[in-house]
Amino acid sequence: MTFFHLKTNGNPASAVNEFLGRMLSESLVDAVLVAARTPHSSLPMPALFTDPAKIDAADPLAPAAPFNTARQAASILRHESGRKIALVLRPCEIRALIELVKLKQCVLSDTVIIGMECPGRLENRLFLDRIGEDPDFTNKFYRDPDLRDLACSSCRICTRFMPEGADIVLCTIGQPMNDHIDIASQTPTGADLLGKLNLPEGADFPEREEVIRKMFEIREHARERVFMETAEKTDTIEKFQKYVADCLNCYNCRVACPVCYCRECVFLTDVFSHDPQVLMRRASKKGMIKLPTDTTMFHLTRMAHMAHACVACGHCSSVCPSHIPVAEIFIKVGAEVQKIYDYEPGRDLSEPMPLMVYDKAVIA
Amino acid sequence: MSAFEPRIIAMVCNWCTYTAADLAGTSRLMYPHNVRIIRLMCTGMLDAKYVLKAFLDGADGVFIGGCHPGDCHYINGNLKVVRRISGVARILEQFGFAHERLELKWIGASEGPEFQEHITRFVETIRLLGPSQAANVMIL
Numbered sequence: 092m093t094f095f096h097l098k099t100n101g102n103p104a105s106a107v108n109e110f111l112g113r114m115l116s117e118s119l120v121d122a123v124l125v126a127a128r129t130p131h132s133s134l135p136m137p138a139l140f141t142d143p144a145k146i147d148a149a150d151p152l153a154p155a156a157p158f159n160t161a162r163q164a165a166s167i168l169r170h171e172s173g174r175k176i177a178l179v180l181r182p183c184e185i186r187a188l189i190e191l192v193k194l195k196q197c198v199l200s201d202t203v204i205i206g207m208e209c210p211g212r213l214e215n216r217l218f219l220d221r222i223g224e225d226p227d228f229t230n231k232f233y234r235d236p237d238l239r240d241l242a243c244s245s246c247r248i249c250t251r252f253m254p255e256g257a258d259i260v261l262c263t264i265g266q267p268m269n270d271h272i273d274i275a276s277q278t279p280t281g282a283d284l285l286g287k288l289n290l291p292e293g294a295d296f297p298e299r300e301e302v303i304r305k306m307f308e309i310r311e312h313a314r315e316r317v318f319m320e321t322a323e324k325t326d327t328i329e330k331f332q333k334y335v336a337d338c339l340n341c342y343n344c345r346v347a348c349p350v351c352y353c354r355e356c357v358f359l360t361d362v363f364s365h366d367p368q369v370l371m372r373r374a375s376k377k378g379m380i381k382l383p384t385d386t387t388m389f390h391l392t393r394m395a396h397m398a399h400a401c402v403a404c405g406h407c408s409s410v411c412p413s414h415i416p417v418a419e420i421f422i423k424v425g426a427e428v429q430k431i432y433d434y435e436p437g438r439d440l441s442e443p444m445p446l447m448v449y450d451k452a453v454i455a
Numbered sequence: 456m457s458a459f460e461p462r463i464i465a466m467v468c469n470w471c472t473y474t475a476a477d478l479a480g481t482s483r484l485m486y487p488h489n490v491r492i493i494r495l496m497c498t499g500m501l502d503a504k505y506v507l508k509a510f511l512d513g514a515d516g517v518f519i520g521g522c523h524p525g526d527c528h529y530i531n532g533n534l535k536v537v538r539r540i541s542g543v544a545r546i547l548e549q550f551g552f553a554h555e556r557l558e559l560k561w562i563g564a565s566e567g568p569e570f571q572e573h574i575t576r577f578v579e580t581i582r583l584l585g586p587s588q589a590a591n592v593m594i595l
Contacts, residue, residue, distance in 0.1 A: 322549070325549065325550060326549070326550065327550065327551040327588055328511075328551060328588055328589050328594075329588070329592050330551075331550050332592070332594070336595075377593060381595045386595045387511060387594050387595055388508065388511055388594075391507045391511070391550075392503065392504040392507055394546050395503030395504065395507060395542065395546055398542070399542060423549070424546055424549050427545055427546075427549060428542050428545050428546065431541055431542070431545055432538065432542075445538055445542075446535075446539060448538075449531070449535075449537065449538070450537045450538055450541075453524050453534055453537050
């Protein structure tokens with residue numbers, strides 16, 4: 092891996108923006124999809140830039156993400172457009188995008204994936220409060236590892252914070268970001284592109300590997316603890332029902348989920364829109380039923396449909412109006428299911444989805 | 456208190472296991488009456504939610520019967536269900552449903568005695584496991 096320096100002069104975000112702007116102005120790509128501030132909010136929304144003069148609004152490093160951008164990326168990559176598009180994504184977004192390609196929701200033909208090493212994101216409200224108090228919050232977030240504790244619960248247990256599958260990596264971990272950010276290529280596409288930009292070459296930062304290893308250990312430890320606690324809270328169906336007791340059946344978790352790709356979810360169809368007679372019959376069987384019905388059924392079915400592809404981005408928890416820790420249980424069950432198929436979502440584009448292949452033991 | 460009688464839902468393929476059940480019946484082969492059979496056109500059409508629904512509605516066990524690999528009327532439907540079932544079983548396990556409560560077996564159309572044998576054994580397995588936790592829980 093060859094590292095190149097981006098001089099930051101105390102402002103890493105604008106250094107990255109300048110890099111993205113150069114890709115546009117030197118016609119290396121036709122468009123860049125990157126998180127950006129909008130006129131009325133600091134919350135970084137995915138935005139598609141074609142004009143390098145506008146790129147200042149981009150905010151690629153802000154530790155917030157109102158969406159898993161894979162969904163937005165898929166919307167511009169639905170079919171081959173003949174345009175070269177650079178996508179600035181977090182590792183969980185890259186994983187989701189790879190899953191969406193496998194699910195035939197989009198194509199990655201002429202794209203450059205720029206992945207950032209991701210220390211985590213804050214919940215929207217918390218981010219807005221922090222950035223409101225201190226406009227320099229984003230830079231501080233990268234400087235001060237203690238601030239990572241503010242990251243949302245799923246990020247604090249994320250062990251896949253390095254952008255596997257990216258063409259170009261924005262190195263943010265263990266970097267003297269006040270002075271420079273390192274940028275490196277992981278694929279020939281990335282190397283070719285970086286080569287054309289004539290960036291100053293940099294040496295690998297010696298402590299980098301150690302910082303990454305330490306971060307991984309902390310995360311892994313936290314993950315095991317959360318898995319254990321979650322298992323304890325959900326190891327019977329009654330306990331699980333208590334866990335999701337405040338669920339409103341709003342299905343926000345399913346809407347936010349990047350790999351819940353069905354255009355029409357079965358829970359919106361007549362299958363679950365019961366006839367009044369059915370409701371009456373169910374009520375009289377037990378003396379009462381809660382409405383809306385099928386809350387437990389919804390969560391278990393969603394799990395059965397997507398747990399093998401769960402990329403652990405945590406957006407299901409972020410959007411829950413009842414503050415149910417949805418992500419913890421889905422990430423934990425996802426990990427269990429992925430283990431039996433020896434599958435890691437987003438690991439490799441050429442790896443088929445587990446339900447699309449047959450068990451070798453059966454066809455032998 | 457009366458002895459525990461397991462409630463088993465069997466979801467079976469029209470082309471093989473259902474025919475085997477029919478054969479078992481016409482051959483006067485006795486098997487436990489604890490089984491409620493639901494006929495599917497193919498195990499390949501079995502969605503995870505059918506299994507989940509059965510368990511949440513208080514089934515003590517779910518038995519899936521399909522054609523032997525290579526014999527599927529639709530070429531490969533039975534192969535498709537294998538991983539689906541192993542995934543659902545693993546999910547159910549996380550919530551305290553023993554994986555033995557969900558079983559997938561290949562039973563060909565001519566295998567009436569095998570049908571009898573598998574069902575008898577499955578009912579006994581479930582009888583030993585005892586009632587499912589969902590039977591007495593209000594499912595929300």
